[in-house]
Amino acid sequence: MPLLDSLREIVGADHVISKPEELLVYECDAYTLEKKLPTAVVLPGGTAEVQAVVRACARHNVPIIPRGAGTSLSGTVLAVTGGIMIALTRMNRIIDLDYANRRAFVEAGCVNAWVTNAVKGHGLFYAPDPSSQPACTIGGNIGTNSGGPHTLKYGVTTNHVLGLEMVLPDGEIVWLGTKPDGGEDVDGYDLRGLAIGSEGMFGIVTRVLLRLVRAPQAFKTMLGVFSTVDEASQTVSDIIEAGIVPGALEMMDQLITQAVEAAYQFGFPLDAGAVLIIELDGLAPGLERQAATVIEICRKNGAREVRLAKSDQERADLWKSRKRAFGAIGRLSPNFITQDGVVPRSKLPEMMRFIGECSRKYGLRIPNVFHAGDGNIHPLVLYDERDADQVRRALGASHDILEKCVELGGSVTGEHGIGVEKIDFMARQFSPDDLEAMRMLRRVFDPEGRCNPHKMFPGSKRCGDFALRKQAAA
């Protein structure tokens, strides 16, 4: 039987998408520089259907590409050479909530924010909170080991996933890590830890056991307004130096603040060089004194103003300004590359100055909104894709910034992943032997290299169209 007919038989004809115009949605993720249509998209309704789909693809020796909401930013779910995309968006149920043991058991297509929404009445939350959390899925979060503003204190996805069910590329169903009714310690290799951050190259994650965290009793959320990025950076260092670990420590530079202000009118000063959002959380009794210390540190570093959110509404507004920052960029530019790199926190001032130099060198605006506490930068390189020269310059600026991250002892990605976008940087950050060890691990899970192929490793195939453009840019 032809593959598509088999797939229709497994999941039902309604859940197989194969018309080119309907496949357009699946031609890329939020990294839009490279696009390619998958052969077809399948929307299975449960683990058994995923298994049958995977087996059918194995029989036909066709690539499989897992996909959640497609919010990833590095082309992680691009169908580089076509293949069957397995979209988990129908498998979005919360299967069980165990408040006593602080666990949530969900299907891989469950939206990140739904988990916290479901348990907040019980004083719990799911900690990893990427900016795309109203849309992105738990399965996708596992693929890229997602972070978010609150990872400084709470850690990333790998610290909050206890176990997961995966359909291996040959169709075998395995459970990795803690089982839903089992104790958290399990013998053997940390297969769950290996699967998290594997960018969908080991198999299809179908169900996930999450760790929930007690919601903080109280928050102190502050907005510090600074004349320069340097002052704000120094404040970040001094807060950490004082032994304070804020729940979140985020920076927005002047261009971002202006764009956010134009879009949403939060009342940000338009001439500020940088603003910091500093959130302390925990038990109420200790927060007053900590907040006073933070305010003092801000003032000492020349803060023009420190605003303390006086209500839940004011706190929510501050966070809205941060989480909607990417959306506000639409006002500044038709296209932008959301870069993602990490430097040791102490190198932040140097890195920010370098980004400024890149902006001048390439003649492009590069606003910054990022996780300052983690040293995780997100320069937004603005360009217009209709102008080939701007595309070339945007790629050049991105490249220089990432090179600098590696040079300063950091990483070319803190949360977006390598995908297709950063393949060329893997050999900068890792030795041939390091990369071979990763390939060895991949062969354990996917000996044929058929699951989400052409990602992460140098020498992978690229989409033809992109290769041409890159060549032209060189």
Add this chain to the structure above:
Amino acid sequence: MILAGSSVEEVSSALVGLNAKREKISGFDVRAMRRVLEYTPEDMTVSVEAGSTLAQLQTRLAEHRQWLPIDPPRAETLTIGALLAANKSGPRRFGYGTIREHVLGIKVVLADGRVIKAGGKVVKNVAGYDLCKLFAGSHGTVGVIVEATFKVLPRSESELILQRSANKLDELAPLLGQITQTPLTPVVLDLHGTAAGHTLVLGFAGSREDVEWQRERAQTLGINEATTLSYNEVFWEPSEPPQTVSVLPSKVIDSIKSLDARSYVARAGNGVSYFRGGRSQSRPELALSLMRRIKETFDPKGVLPDMPW
């Protein structure tokens, strides 16, 4: 034989030789490698050679009022390599987890002598697969850990350990639910005991105000006797390792009762019990075929110790 090495190069060339002869080692000793390689207090990260003891590292971090938030027994002799190989933890596990949660990067000599690194030196990094997780908890079966980089934390301003003892475990059982349902945020939530009696231990860490506020709350639950965590060191004094069992935290009381143990220490908040004497417990089924493939891929000539599971 035990493979001893005083540098990465030495461990590497020894393994190249062993691999050629297909000679198996039973363990390794890298205690001669004990330098702190890089420590930037401002970045809250530290890189250290695997032969340093945990106690040495903690002493160095304490100079800047920081620590690696992990407290397994016998820190004076426990090397960083051993800490990682067994993914260890201690009484403060409820607050800080096991060492796996704190590793940022790792340098490993593979079975064939190749030296690889995984992860990095920054607190957030998703470039490539998270190979650190392969080696943490691997009991030395897939490579020899020679260096590691950790995320560290500031030391808490204040810490307080309280206990309440009882003859019968059932007297303490209701407290567990009460503690986890109040706003208390303990870093220690342990039970320990013998046939003679049982003790619940509650530890708080944070600002002076936070700890004081929690002390008052604990008092209303009848948990008010100041104590230390020395019971944990005492329990691990015998050289033979205790048995372990891990259950849902809500089932920890039933689990302890069913052990019939001579003595036990339970990380009640995590559902993990360590015990001596008593009945051995069934272990959950593992994805063994994948694990065997890992072992065969990373140690095809069987030079490193066998998988213990």
